[in-house]
Amino acid sequence: MSHDAVALLAGPPDRRALTKALVAAGPDLRVRFSADGAVVELLDSEGRLFAAMQAAQRLALSAEAERLLADGIGDDLPAQPYWVEARGAELAGADTAGAVGRFVRNLVERLGGAVWEPEPRLARGDAFLDGTTDHPAVTTRTDRAVVVVQDRPLVPLSPWIVDAVAVHGREGRRLQVVTPSTSRITHALRSVLVDPTARWVVQAPDGAYFDGFSGVPLVWDEQEAFVVDRSARVEDGPHEAYRAPVGVPGSHLLVELRVEHPAGRALVLGSAAELLAERLGGSPPSLWGTSEPLPQAWDRAVVTRLCRERAPGQTMFAFTGPPESVRGEGVLPFSGIQRVVRSASGVRESVSLAVGRPAGEEPDLDVLSSLVAELAGRDVLRTMTVQRAAGRPDLTYEPRWSGFPLPVGLAVGAEGVSEIGADRALSAPVRGVPFGPPLTPSVWYRVGDGTEPGAWERFRGLMGHLHPDGDPAGPPSGGT
Numbered sequence: 001m002s003h004d005a006v007a008l009l010a011g012p013p014d015r016r017a018l019t020k021a022l023v024a025a026g027p028d029l030r031v032r033f034s035a036d037g038a039v040v041e042l043l044d045s046e047g048r049l050f051a052a053m054q055a056a057q058r059l060a061l062s063a064e065a066e067r068l069l070a071d072g073i074g075d076d077l078p079a080q081p082y083w084v085e086a087r088g089a090e091l092a093g094a095d096t097a098g099a100v101g102r103f104v105r106n107l108v109e110r111l112g113g114a115v116w117e118p119e120p121r122l123a124r125g126d127a128f129l130d131g132t133t134d135h136p137a138v139t140t141r142t143d144r145a146v147v148v149v150q151d152r153p154l155v156p157l158s159p160w161i162v163d164a165v166a167v168h169g170r171e172g173r174r175l176q177v178v179t180p181s182t183s184r185i186t187h188a189l190r191s192v193l194v195d196p197t198a199r200w201v202v203q204a205p206d207g208a209y210f211d212g213f214s215g216v217p218l219v220w221d222e223q224e225a226f227v228v229d230r231s232a233r234v235e236d237g238p239h240e241a242y243r244a245p246v247g248v249p250g251s252h253l254l255v256e257l258r259v260e261h262p263a264g265r266a267l268v269l270g271s272a273a274e275l276l277a278e279r280l281g282g283s284p285p286s287l288w289g290t291s292e293p294l295p296q297a298w299d300r301a302v303v304t305r306l307c308r309e310r311a312p313g314q315t316m317f318a319f320t321g322p323p324e325s326v327r328g329e330g331v332l333p334f335s336g337i338q339r340v341v342r343s344a345s346g347v348r349e350s351v352s353l354a355v356g357r358p359a360g361e362e363p364d365l366d367v368l369s370s371l372v373a374e375l376a377g378r379d380v381l382r383t384m385t386v387q388r389a390a391g392r393p394d395l396t397y398e399p400r401w402s403g404f405p406l407p408v409g410l411a412v413g414a415e416g417v418s419e420i421g422a423d424r425a426l427s428a429p430v431r432g433v434p435f436g437p438p439l440t441p442s443v444w445y446r447v448g449d450g451t452e453p454g455a456w457e458r459f460r461g462l463m464g465h466l467h468p469d470g471d472p473a474g475p476p477s478g479g480t
Contacts, residue, residue, distance in 0.1 A: 002139065002149045003088035003097035007104035008065055008073065008081045010112035013056050017110045025051065025103040035163065039136065044094065051088040051099050052136035054159060058082050060287055060297040063323030068156050068186070068293055069116045077113060083293055087160060089132035090124075090139065090149070118152040121180040123207055128220050129178065137164040145174040145225035154396060155179055156292035157188035157318065165192065176201050176225050179212070181241045184396040187335035187354050188292055188318040201226045202399040204241040212399035215242030238401065246400045249359040250393035253280060253450075254405060257351045259380040260343060269307055269349060270300035272380065273319060273338050276353045279371050280363075281321050281334035288319040307340045314341040332356060335395045356393040363388075365408060369433060369444050372411045376435040376442035381413035388450025407459040408450040412466070414440045420466050430462045
């Protein structure tokens, strides 16, 4: 179990204010610093991790707090408030929720601001949801996995989770995030949990557990943590809670883009993400960060500097469009994930973008061909796939069935076309539109409009033609 609380502060917390707030949390608790001082941990008399508090982050926009916490929570705050998050463990006989609540309230009383504490929704009683480990995010650790319990309405890709993945991933343990069935997750967290080594575990109202993406029943295993319940009857299908309708219907346009640049000191990253966002979302990105909340205003030079500092390792970060409160006409909700890594021939950027629309609004899919033309003209395109899926317009995800994504199109860059052979690439069963030099073109294949179930058959035929010795792609096994 987890007990989370956030203080949104009008001014930066100084050492005196933090010390007073820590004493208010629990005068008998012992203080320990971790993560190079970025996290303060409170230990009880037995040396158990009782609660933890993160260093303050200054948000570039107070609307980021509204996106993740509650509408209107930033109304009386400065434009750039400070976010301080506290997290308490679930320990028998200990009021950890009270401790983190006292901590954030004390800060707000001294510095001004707002307090956010979610109403508990997870049922107590299962031993694997209680307890504490040596990591603030991790409730339970098995031989193969770590379990992070999040009892909040919207679960973000928090610094706690990012650090848990980094620390325990090196040990070969998989991430499992447990939420109640009333919770949603952000696009950024979803991008982590859809990895085959991770799992979104949902507690249903009846106390059972199921996979948040597929609805498959899950049970606890002492070594593996949550696993598929092999005793469940196939004919019963997904859990009943997973079959409930999505709360707010809409659609997502999903783009996976891979570009590659020659390495060089003059290279500034992020142009591909900007191009996608502007053409499909109506605006360049507004905020970015390596975890949520996204604290920084979009700045390609700063993004590039971070990637250089982390090279040759991979850098992953999230970005979003303008918040609803300042969204101009023609600007849509969008969220993305970008990964940057050195490759044998340069620097590779992989961008995953989701653009949301309310039910009944249709995207302009004709813009995709001009997007491919632009990327081909820059000589950076490697591949781009486009799909449509049902989903909430705000780009958060419920543990509900909303159908498979359906293919819209595929673009192959000049390098890939050269490997396939231009003649073969242009004689595919789906008509290809070439862009660029005739001998070394990039090709765009428009498969459908993302609403026709038969589009998967056309996509399989296309992939089988382009890669006759490979395994043609098909629809994913999980939900959207």
